[in-house]
Amino acid sequence: MRNIVSLNLQKSINMNNNENNNEKYLDQTLRPDNWSDYIGQETIKKNLKILLTAAMGREEPPEHLLFYGPAGLGKTTLAHLITKEIGAQMKSTSGPAIERVGDLASILTNLSPRDILFIDEAHRLNKMIEEVLYPAMESGVLDIIIGKGPSARTIQLDLPPFTLIAATTRISLLSSPLRSRFSGGTFRLEFYTEEEIQRIVERSAKILGTEIAPGAATEIAKRSRSTPRTANHLLKRCRDYAQVHGSGKVDFDSAIKALELLVTANDRRILEILIEKFNGGPVGLQTLAASASEEEETIGEVCEPYLLQLGFIERTPRGRIATPRAYEHLGKTPPNHQLNI
């Protein structure tokens, strides 16, 4: 049984396969490994410090924690910092990686005492898995059903004491029984201020060995969607641009040029649809989302704020419109009715 269990464990512990490898590498390189480098989220940090100090004082593992908020705001990083603070080991997996009850059972039975089990994308755990998690979280036991039909029986295994840290971008999709079992607390990560992101960018530039002008760091912060991961990604692109077109130092001018080139492929696709299918708009969010085969939230919360900020689209009471700047960006001529925007 041990062999099957460890094979399953390997499979389930493969984190988030669809994540772009480069981005993962960048995340790891730039991930703060002490609290003072973890910028912002002050209230969460204060609460966690009390919780961790108290748990360590009692020589108990901290209670289960849930972090939620948009991607790239620092949920995984918090899990790493907590693990380090209490001197534990972290086992990582994600909701979609735990397909069967057996996958979860093998993960749980392979935990060592005081391990942190980190489950990313927890909203994608299926209901059967959630039901195995409840007693594991609440009473530290695993109920396993052996056999089928009338001869089936349940055995209960005691689990080593552990802390579950779950992260999700969609807390509303988590069932309320699961939510209620995070006895250590549920914490919502906030978007970062421009000043905080600027500090993150300056720290990241130092780690990457890149000189950056304060004005350039501010520009990156402005376009970062208030998200550290995006800021780090933009910084890296600006660094490449400065290396190819300049002295290697990210100054204000090279940052602006690099950032203009950086409208992501998806943002660009949305712009193209707006211009080509809808003649530049106005078009409602719902229609735009349907044409792009995207979720409304992705366009509304991820692409649109960025395109607005770059001055490529405008929001009007009748819907979104592409600005002349957007046409120019895509190498197209704006129609007359769009020129006076």
Ligand code: ADP
């Ligand atoms: P999430 O799990 O919420 O998607 P991560 O914890 O993986 O986000 O954070 C992505 C990257 O952003 C990290 O590797 C780190 O470089 C950076 N980051 C996130 N939060 C902070 C922070 N508070 N201070 C500094 N860097 C941060």
